[in-house]
Amino acid sequence: MSGFTKWRRSEEASGWLLVSPTLVYSILLLAAPLAMVIALSFWTQDYLDLDKTFTLKNYVEAWSEPIYQTLMGRSLKISALVTALTILLAFPVAYYVSFYVPQKRKPLWIFLITIPFWTSYLMRIFLWKVILGYNGVVNGSLLGLGVIEQPLSFILYNQNAVVVTLAHAWVPFAILPIFVALEKIDRSLLEAAEDLGDGPLRRFIRVTLPLAMPGVVAATVIVFIPTIGDYVTPRLVGGPNGLMISNMIELQFKKANNAPLGAALALSAMFLVSVISLVFVWLNRKYLVGQK
Amino acid sequence: MTDPIIRLSGIDKFYGDFQALYDVNAEIRTGEFFSLLGPSGCGKTTLLRTIAGFEDVSAGKVEIAGQSMENVPANRRPTNMVFQSYAIFPHMTVAENVAYGLKARKMPKDKIATEVATALKQVGLEGYGDRASHAMSGGQRQRVALARALVLKPKVLLLDEPLSALDKKMREQMQSELRHLQRAVGITFILVTHDQEEALTMSDRIAVMFEGRIGQLASPQDLYRRPVNRKVAEFIGVMNFLDVSLSAGTAGTFECEIAGLGKAIIPAEQAPGGVDASVTAGVRPEMLTILSGENARSEREASGIVEDVYYYGDMTYYDVKLDGVDHPVTISMRNTAGRAVLSRQDRARVGWGAESVLLLK
Amino acid sequence: MKSGKLFKLYIAVFLVFLYAPALLLPVFAFNDSSIVSFPLKGFTLNWFNVLWETEALHTATKNSLLIAVSTAIISTSLGILAARASSRYKFRGQKAVMGFIMIPLVLPEIIVGVSLLVVILQMGFDLSLWTIVLGHVLICTPFCVAILSSAFLNLDQSLEEASFDLGQTKLATFWLVTMPLVLPGVVSSMLISFTISLDEFIIAFFLAGTEPTLPVYIWGQLRFPQKLPSLMALGTILLILSLTLLATAEYFRRRSARKTGIEDAGGFL
Incomplete structure (x- = not known):
């Protein structure tokens, strides 16, 4: 057998051969376009003409113009708030399903939690507008109960509305990884902690929480990074002060016809969320030694 | 029939940098009940899988019935295997499982039916043909796996720790049944096991393996009474x-x-x-x-x-x-x-x- | 126990929060008022009739179905290849390759949309339904890989070896043993990618040419208050469709788990 035939029949070769169509697709439609966007961010555009001389102009503009600074800061703040709120909402639910729901009914509960996620994305956001609006469900109920006399106007068309709506959209994605991490915890570890003298609270803090952290970290990354890219929610429920960087990116690519600046903004946003996420993951690794 | 039925000469097997088999030489006689015995990780399953054709040898030669098995894939070797997990196809009935290899040989349908019935009878599963295979117990699956392999009348039947998943009582029963079956069909059996008692009671000859090498190849009596070194002596009894x-x-x-x-x-x-x-x-x-x-x-x-x-x-x-x-x-x-x-x-x-x-x- | 009760109360409140939008959808779809707000006015099926009579909606639906079906087939095929490679073979760089394929799972969709838009325009292609399919396949493939990997991993490798050992060729083994046992996974992968594609807006909005998809059409209509009740009716239909598909997917996934003798453990994701 020649060296090549032998290689062709090897496991190594079979693996590469099988994975190659998917890999090539990802390279052509993910890596190449991303590389293109990176290149684009160093060029300039004058209406329809693309000037391909290397320049940092777009980045300088993206990082120094107050409007972009404001939008970027606000986007990061909103993403962070959404992530925090999502995790806080999700953890007790994941904990409940993992520790209180009987084994047999767990798949049903997970299914129930994921259902609302499959409502049409646009409709779901729009319906938050109906819920939070001037004549909306919240105001209607509060008025009906006599808690307030005038409809509240501070609950829609601002950043709070964006945070609530996005948290609602992402919460199933946070519940799942935390639930999986909690399910993996060997229950005898908890009994051991109790046996060694820990009360429920200390046991939770010293055993359950550290062991659930990988799930929390995964949930954080899954929620934090994509949130920065949403432009529908801020547009529908954010009002003028609730707009985010993605609305600006969309504007640059579509109406303003300045794709290079849009690319620079998009990559800057990507860069910032990735760095923040990596630091978060790294901190967790560092302070939770002995975890995989 | 040719004797020996299997000749292994100078077999080395590497997985990357790890060497699983070192210069293995052995001859397995036609019609004998042969066991590969050793602690887990000693290379006995690897050796069985090189005979079956699931693993290529890195060096050396496997000959079955006088034919070199180089470049002969598992589906064209005159060996069949009973897997440790039995590998009963869960989406087929018992009869469909047993007929699987015959269909691959394009045997006519009516002939398949009689062969399957004979094979099922041989392993004591007469009338179980229409059962769903995933509803069978461990011992029954084992019998289906045996029937499925034996129906093809292989020159050599390979058994990869077939009894390890059974409870003690079932295991002892299957040990004696396997021995009787082997005498009845006259096919060479090669059994992989880590259980020395099982190897001693069932085999004509045993190869004891340690760390990829055959430590001693002998009859059960010789192995017990005349072990060649401390290692073999410690492992057996x-x-x-x-x-x-x-x-x-x-x-x-x-x-x-x-x-x-x-x-x-x-x-x-x-x-x-x-x-x-x-x-x-x-x-x-x-x-x-x-x-x-x-x-x-x-x-x-x-x-x-x-x-x-x-x-x-x-x-x-x-x-x-x-x-x-x-x-x-x-x-x-x-x-x-x-x-x-x-x-x-x-x-x-x-x-x-x-x-x-x-x-x- | 008091803390246990508080816990249950929290779960109840959470479920209300979770389900609020989904529950409002049918409420307004049948509400006899052209304004989507409380108080409710009465029952009507009128908004569904409106849908029936809107031509543009039908075109958008057809577009979306075409895209979703194509996406389901292509991404599931790519998913099968990658899942098989990762679950059955070991090769150098495997982790890196699989990680790379899964990236779209955590990539903001706007980045995917923008980068594909840039490339397609630079290459001089026109935006069309097919450019949307390209984007959707990219984001659906990771989901397919995840679902199919578990299907392939649940498959006892010795089943394939047994088939090969019993004299079948590798190709016949794939069709006679592997496929029937992972088929439920394949079906559920198709249904999930179909559902994701049908509902995807951000990428479609960037890559849509002159022909809108359903979400792009809805986005356009959200500006017109008088269209809102009929959109609620449309949303209700879509919700029921999604749920049917998901329930089917779940059913197939569980049947697969049962067939391969594996104890059922969890949901889709």
């Missing part, structure tokens, strides 16, 4: 080891001084692996006797103190510390009528003979 110092004997014998026992002249055939500076004396527990009563006599005598007693009903095992030896030796005694069982700290007279001692490297 229980063996007591005692320090020994050799002085030159006459031709064909060794004159030795065995710690705790005393002087003896050992014939060379009781040192099947030869001797060197690292040699020790090995004695099986049943080769030593506790001499109880005034009149009990033995060829030779030593003495010691009983450290522990394990009473098994029919047998009693003693840990006895021989005078002048640090670690205790195990002695087994049958509890025959009138024989007293000693207690801890009792002084014991230990009888032995030169023919019960092995010299092992």
